[in-house]
Amino acid sequence: MSGSQLNEQQYEAVHYRGGAMLVLAGAGSGKTRVITERIAVLVERHVPEDAITAVTFTNKAAKEMRERLKKRLGPLARRLRICTFHALGLNIIREHAHLAQRRDGLSVFSPAEQRSAMRSVLADLKLPVDSDQINRVLQRISLLKNDSLEVGDGSMITIRERYDNLLTRMNAVDFDDLIVLPIRLLEEHADVRALWQSRARHFLVDEYQDSSKTQYRMVQLMAPVGSHLTAVGDDDQSIYGWRGAEVRNLFQLEKDYPGLQLIRLEENYRSTEAILTAANTLIAHNRERLGKSLRSNLGPGKPVRIWNSPDADEDGRRIAGDIKARRAVGEAKGWDDFCVLYRASYQSRPIELALREVGVPYHVSGGMSFFDRAEVMDTLSYLRLLSNPADDLAFMRAIARPRRGVGDKALGLLADFAWEQSCSMLESCTHDDLEHRLSHTLRAFGLMVSDMDHRFTYGEPDDAFDALLEVSGLETAIRDEAKDDKEEERRMGNVMELRRWWLRSAENGMKLADFLQQLSLFADREQDEPEGQVRLMTVHAAKGLEFDHVYITGAEDGVFPHKNALEENRMEEERRLMYVAVTRARFRLTLSTVVARRRFGKEEKSAPSPFLKEMDNDAMRWVDQDLHSDEAKEEAEAHMAAMRDILAKFS
16 A cells, blocks of 8 residues: 555654654544554564564454555564554563463463352352352452552452462463553563563554553553654544543543644544534534544435334334345345444344344344353363463363263362362372372373373374364263254364364464463454344444444433433443444444333333434434435335335245
8 A cells, every 4th residue: 555545644644753643543534554554664664573563452453453464564564563452461471471470381261260260269268159249359359450449348358369379379360460460570670671662662552542541551661751652542432431441541641641743533434424424413522532523535425314113123123124125225235234233232132033024134243252162161171271280270171071970079179189289180180199089080180181281292283182082082072962963063063163273373383372372362252243144233342343234223311321321420431332333334324212112021211312412413314203305205115115025026
């Protein structure tokens, strides 16, 4: 891509040669293009590739940046450090593991594994271990680690110390540690700090509005005042306050980096002018923002439609009928040009039923992740144990799959023995002093793991993986427990997919520990986007996506904005969430409301969302109020065309 393809503001951001810079990039303004082009220009200016570090928040975004740069730079892109915040943190911990009281092959615990570890801690302290209590405690500890909660009673300090010590003993970290531990290393060790600052002479941060307090501290340590920091973000799209994101980090930059260059990207390449007018006038009601106004590169477009239905079921039927009509008259190439957005996942039910009734294929985003499937977790537990023998959680899952007659009581005794001997549960299995009626079973398991470790270290990757499935008995168990041939094929297909990933990684020279740590960073649990189906998803899940036709359902007071936000005075974040929803649409945007909505078994009257009044009325078309408008006539014609298309199939 040549510089001539950039607009004036993009060109300024790409070629800026000063110190710190904030690129305020509106929705659809080409921010990924700008950040990747800036990296390419730095390389072409002979900045060493190893002195450039770029971080973002999802694996998908990091992958897209890497692929664009690979096309742009070829082999020069290989040494560029482009990853998520958590991947960068893991790299720092791995390189300086001994300083973080860790060893090679450390495990990164998933949320499920965190809950298991916390259950053990609470049980030892004779505290309740029900799921709600475990989740509450983990949430408070996460807030404590991220400096988002003041230290309260002493019991929480004790729980955190026990929890952190348990993770250290198992040579493990959780996702908060991937930020907290690197900060500690950078703060306490001048040589570590100097090394990583040299690797981030040019430090670029994408989606900066999603950063937390601790992530901002990490940015400051990697890129101190006077360095070349490029932050790209949009205060109007900061929608993750509930998980620690701080929109104020954008405003703080100017105070912490004197002389900060501010560049606004306001030319939008995604949405029509009508959609952007609605978005601009809506977000202008927020006070806590740096301010910008998007302008369309696509022309005026159709007005934003608003319609009102008697109830959620009728609303679902109306949306489904409109989707089918638009498709029938050729306004969309495929079903995946359509997306239905909602504030909360429970709102999808009437939409799903209506789409099924008219035979429209759809996909609800946010289903079970590949990594949460039992057969995948079982296989990974063996691989994790091979990589990190101190991972007692992996041990407990592996020894239970398949069943070997080792119950909870036996595992409890084994855990006590391991604690007394200051070793892991796996090491205890082959300890000379172990005396237990199941000692033969435990010893056999320990020897089997040792043999598998040798195969993975010295054997062929495919042979080692296949031997693990066979010798452990895992493949037989997966097949035997399947209800039918279809389930057996699906479950083994998932295991074979994991095998394929392992072989591909091994071919690229990756060791087992590296492979597992890479998989653990898929924390966002991103899934492949389905093709040929209407997408149904929450607005939070839709950030970063775009569709030709978007329907925002439930534009009602108490639904969107959510009633909790109204009670907690979080209207500005709710407004940003609606802004994100609106700016997902390219050509057609519809907002729907209902007269009455059923809540907790009772039917309650609904009032339109206050956000509808905040959008410029000239950009809107209230379809039900103006039955003689061109928009209403066009909608009726589209529905008639759809009906003719359906009837023709039966004639």
